[in-house]
Amino acid sequence: xxxxxxxxxxxxLLPLMLLFSIFVLLRGHNAPGGGFxxxxxxxxxxxxxxxxxxxxxxxxxMPVSPRRLTGVGxxxxxxxxxxxxxxxxxxxxxxxxTRELPVVGKLGTPLLFDIGVYLTVIGVTLTIxxxxxxxx
Amino acid sequence: MTAAILSGFVLAALAPWxxxxxxxxxxxxxxxxxxxxVAYFTAQAPHIADGETLSASLNWIPSLGVDLAFxxxxxxxxxAIIISGIGTLIVLYASAYLAGDALEGHFYLYLLxxxxxxxxxxxxxxxxxxxxxxxxxxxxxxxxxxxxxDKATSRAAALQALLVTGSGGLAMLAxxxxxxxxxxxxxxxxxxxxxxxxxxxxxxxPILLLVLLGAFAKSAQVPFHFWLPNxxxxxxxxxxxxxxxxxxxxxxxxxxxxxxVLGGTDEWRVLVIGAGAATMLTGAYLAWLQTDLKRxxxxxxISTLGxxxxxxxxxxxxxxxxxxxxxxxxxxxxxxxxLVAGSLDxxxxxxxxxxxxxxxxALPFTGLAALLAAASMAGLPPLFGFIAKEVFYKAAxxxxxLPALLTTLVVTSSVLLxxxxxxxxxKPFFGARVPTPKPPHEAPLRMVLGPLTLATLxxxxxxxxxxxxxxxIKPATEAILAAPAQxxxxxxxxxxxxxxxxLLTVTLGAGVYAARARLSPPARRLDVGARVGPALxxxxxxxxxxxxxxxxxxxxxxxxxxYYLITIVATTVGLMGYATLTRVALGGVxxxxxxxxxxxxxxxxxxxxxxxxxxxRSRLAAVAALGTVGYGIALLYILFGAxxxxxxxxxxxxxxxxxxxxxxxxxxxxxxxxxxxARRRDALIALSAGALMTLLxxxxxxxxxxxxxxxxxAYNSATLAKGRNIVNVILVDFRGLDTLxxxxxxxxxxxxxFALLKLRPPxxxxxxxxxxxxxxxxxxxxxxKPVSLPAMDATVD
Numbered sequence: 001x002x003x004x005x006x007x008x009x010x011x012x013l014l015p016l017m018l019l020f021s022i023f024v025l026l027r028g029h030n031a032p033g034g035g036f037x038x039x040x041x042x043x044x045x046x047x048x049x050x051x052x053x054x055x056x057x058x059x060x061x062m063p064v065s066p067r068r069l070t071g072v073g074x075x076x077x078x079x080x081x082x083x084x085x086x087x088x089x090x091x092x093x094x095x096x097x098t099r100e101l102p103v104v105g106k107l108g109t110p111l112l113f114d115i116g117v118y119l120t121v122i123g124v125t126l127t128i129x130x131x132x133x134x135x136x
Numbered sequence: 137m138t139a140a141i142l143s144g145f146v147l148a149a150l151a152p153w154x155x156x157x158x159x160x161x162x163x164x165x166x167x168x169x170x171x172x173x174v175a176y177f178t179a180q181a182p183h184i185a186d187g188e189t190l191s192a193s194l195n196w197i198p199s200l201g202v203d204l205a206f207x208x209x210x211x212x213x214x215x216a217i218i219i220s221g222i223g224t225l226i227v228l229y230a231s232a233y234l235a236g237d238a239l240e241g242h243f244y245l246y247l248l249x250x251x252x253x254x255x256x257x258x259x260x261x262x263x264x265x266x267x268x269x270x271x272x273x274x275x276x277x278x279x280x281x282x283x284x285x286d287k288a289t290s291r292a293a294a295l296q297a298l299l300v301t302g303s304g305g306l307a308m309l310a311x312x313x314x315x316x317x318x319x320x321x322x323x324x325x326x327x328x329x330x331x332x333x334x335x336x337x338x339x340x341x342p343i344l345l346l347v348l349l350g351a352f353a354k355s356a357q358v359p360f361h362f363w364l365p366n367x368x369x370x371x372x373x374x375x376x377x378x379x380x381x382x383x384x385x386x387x388x389x390x391x392x393x394x395x396x397v398l399g400g401t402d403e404w405r406v407l408v409i410g411a412g413a414a415t416m417l418t419g420a421y422l423a424w425l426q427t428d429l430k431r432x433x434x435x436x437x438i439s440t441l442g443x444x445x446x447x448x449x450x451x452x453x454x455x456x457x458x459x460x461x462x463x464x465x466x467x468x469x470x471x472x473x474x475l476v477a478g479s480l481d482x483x484x485x486x487x488x489x490x491x492x493x494x495x496x497x498a499l500p501f502t503g504l505a506a507l508l509a510a511a512s513m514a515g516l517p518p519l520f521g522f523i524a525k526e527v528f529y530k531a532a533x534x535x536x537x538l539p540a541l542l543t544t545l546v547v548t549s550s551v552l553l554x555x556x557x558x559x560x561x562x563k564p565f566f567g568a569r570v571p572t573p574k575p576p577h578e579a580p581l582r583m584v585l586g587p588l589t590l591a592t593l594x595x596x597x598x599x600x601x602x603x604x605x606x607x608x609i610k611p612a613t614e615a616i617l618a619a620p621a622q623x624x625x626x627x628x629x630x631x632x633x634x635x636x637x638x639l640l641t642v643t644l645g646a647g648v649y650a651a652r653a654r655l656s657p658p659a660r661r662l663d664v665g666a667r668v669g670p671a672l673x674x675x676x677x678x679x680x681x682x683x684x685x686x687x688x689x690x691x692x693x694x695x696x697x698x699y700y701l702i703t704i705v706a707t708t709v710g711l712m713g714y715a716t717l718t719r720v721a722l723g724g725v726x727x728x729x730x731x732x733x734x735x736x737x738x739x740x741x742x743x744x745x746x747x748x749x750x751x752x753r754s755r756l757a758a759v760a761a762l763g764t765v766g767y768g769i770a771l772l773y774i775l776f777g778a779x780x781x782x783x784x785x786x787x788x789x790x791x792x793x794x795x796x797x798x799x800x801x802x803x804x805x806x807x808x809x810x811x812x813x814a815r816r817r818d819a820l821i822a823l824s825a826g827a828l829m830t831l832l833x834x835x836x837x838x839x840x841x842x843x844x845x846x847x848x849x850a851y852n853s854a855t856l857a858k859g860r861n862i863v864n865v866i867l868v869d870f871r872g873l874d875t876l877x878x879x880x881x882x883x884x885x886x887x888x889x890f891a892l893l894k895l896r897p898p899x900x901x902x903x904x905x906x907x908x909x910x911x912x913x914x915x916x917x918x919x920x921k922p923v924s925l926p927a928m929d930a931t932v933d
Contacts, residue, residue, distance in 0.1 A: 032779035040787035
């Protein structure tokens with residue numbers, strides 16, 4: 001869409017929305033939020049950019065392609081499960097650090113899993129949106 | 137031990153990267169991995185020979201009794217050393233054989249993945265673990281047979297092998313589960329002492345049949361043997377490794393492993409000996425009639441697999457000893473011969489024996505390996521193959537049932553295998569020089585090392601069988617029998633009947649080899665299997681399945697979204713409605729609700745918006761109205777204390793609008809095409825779906841267990857999972873596996889959308905020439921035309 005207002009606004013909104021999505025992701029363990037919502041927010045950020053500019057430019061500003069994000073996300077989620085296995089527990093048993101951090105809570109495999117969900121959701125959503133938008 | 141097995145998977149994952157970095161040295165570098173595994177297992181041999189066993193276990197799904205448990209005894213040790221040892225040589229060989237292939241890195245990945253899976257099969261100490269690794273070997277075999285995926289024959293052969301061994305695997309799984317139910321344990325080492333329980337159980341015959349199906353399909357026993365010769369489409373190192381020395385032996389391993397549990401009955405003897413003998417004879421009969429080196433070897437492998445199954449079926453201590461001895465001898469000579477066939481193919485451009493001859497001077501080292509290995513295969517003294525054949529003959533000769541018949545069959549098969557050995561080792565290297573497609577020259581070092589090492593070992597063990605006997609054959613025999621055994625092997629047993637039979641075999645074999653030009657045409661005519669064989673049955677079954685799939689697809693997948701929706705919704709309403717009305721007591725469900733004004737207002741807005749969706753005459757307005765419905769529901773979530781759901785709903789609604797707009801742009805102008813009757817039908821279906829959902833919500837909220845769940849999660853999410861957001865804790869921790877499944881489904885859906893939209897074959901003339909690899913690649917920026925998203929107001933009516 002050829003709108004100067006939208007384009008200018010998007011340039012400021014994109015980093016803010018991405019930051020917000022990470023915030024939503026991290027606080028999820030103790031307050032409303034989580035990887036799924038966070039991923040959707042991040043995906044909307046790029047979708048907004050794609051509406052304001054075009055898909056090609058959005059691909060260029062993304063450090064990693066959506067399809068790779070999907071793969072990396074799934075890999076992280078599986079890895080978080082395997083860590084439990086390596087520690088001698090059944091697959092997907094949560095492993096945690098004992099220290100409590102602000103916002104995030106205790107570091108551990110559930111957070112890694114949630115990051116995996118976050119990346120997968122971004123990847124899946126944008127793969128679909130970009131594929132549809134690039135359709136002639 | 138666990139590390140030795142699982143490190144193979146890690147190495148496999150790293151292989152493409154190693155190939156990229158180390159280039160020509162990748163083969164040498166990657167071979168170090170299997171070599172280390174050989175060293176590890178060899179170091180265990182003295183302990184195992186002392187009667188110790190090794191076990192290790194990782195928790196996997198303890199609630200189902202499934203552990204990642206491994207167990208090393210004499211039998212698994214022999215297999216483990218064969219798998220990792222030949223694996224080392226194969227990696228080296230393949231690095232020269234496939235040098236320059238664009239997918240060399242992938243090849244190492246598949247090969248090492250297979251090696252690790254195969255180690256898992258022979259070391260697994262849990263029935264389910266065994267099954268999982270078993271299937272992984274089928275999958276890696278599929279990838280390796282179809283390695284040259286641009287050839288239709290490769291793909292068909294890969295699919296055939298996967299379907300045959302995979303179906304057998306499923307039957308085996310059922311059998312293994314039944315064993316677990318009968319004995320109450322799925323730990324293999326515990327089962328060994330529970331044979332009587334299994335044999336006395338009423339489920340014994342189904343168990344036996346199912347397990348045998350799996351083993352026979354994997355080990356290419358008649359009538360499932362047809363997939364193995366077709367699997368020769370794989371690159372030759374793969375044939376040498378998977379389809380002679382290791383994977384096809386998995387069935388033999390399973391039978392040997394479970395013989396203390398399932399063996400010893402009449403059913404066992406009839407079925408196992410019968411299949412083994414039939415396979416032994418069929419394989420040998422077809423082997424010498426082939427002209428393709430690899431097919432000769434494939435059929436002779438089938439024959440040897442039959443021999444091994446036969447020996448396991450006989451089940452006497454002598455037969456068990458013979459099985460282990462033949463297994464080792466076969467792995468050495470057949471691995472070598474396959475690699476020789478690969479070298480010949482690689483250096484001369486053909487592997488048709490009629491086009492090969494007099495190559496001894498051109499390929500002296502390969503020729504030497506061929507000669508040694510073939511002599512071992514033919515059972516000539518002083519090679520290890522001779523000892524193996526002596527023990528084998530003795531086991532058949534002294535078998536408790538039908539010794540005369542068995543001995544006749546065994547000798548007949550061996551005679552034909554002598555002919556086959558002559559075809560692969562004498563015909564190409566001696567006699568008149570035949571012009572070959574490529575000027576022949578010796579293979580590179582890495583391709584000589586493998587066959588020569590294996591062939592030399594086969595010769596050396598003939599002279600010093602004692603070492604092998606003490607550390608490998610005796611412990612393995614005892615493991616098969618689950619009892620102590622006296623095991624000795626000697627090169628010169630003295631003049632007796634067995635030796636005379638050996639002499640007869642070689643003489644007859646040489647005679648048939650010399651007269652093969654006259655004998656093979658009539659023999660070929662006798663081959664009725666080609667006309668009515670099981671391969672034909674496979675094809676018919678496959679065609680039938682495809683026809684059925686086609687038929688039901690044309691009915692169910694008619695291509696109209698509205699009919700899909702009708703089918704899904706109507707089926708759901710029908711089934712769930714029936715179950716709800718017949719099973720659930722509806723009294724007390726309908727109660728006086730406690731509704732506040734603002735709640736009623738939101739519901740009114742939702743209802744009005746829903747009605748608007750069906751009535752407006754513009755798609756954009758419909759999308760907007762649908763968005764209103766979504767936001768209204770999100771508001772309700774907030775009111776009822778589900779902020780997580782509300783957030784997700786808001787985000788989803790936003791993205792849905794984006795998606796709608798992307799799609800709307802491409803739709804034709806809005807028009808009402810459906811008839812009044814069709815709309816009435818749709819309304820009826822929609823209303824019944826809504827009524828059902830309402831009813832379900834009422835039932836669920838009236839269920840007292842709901843509050844138990846809430847308090848359970850409220851209490852445990854903070855104490856067990858250290859999180860205060862119950863929804864998130866359930867998603868990532870309590871039900872994390874479900875979430876993993878869901879994101880996997882999401883990814884598959886994205887891949888599906890991508891494939892539908894992006895991987896369509898180009899309509900123009902490049903449709904035939906565009907290679908698959910290009911279509912799969914990330915579209916480059918030039919290909920992707922910048923598309924500005926349409927302005928919402930301008931393009932949609």
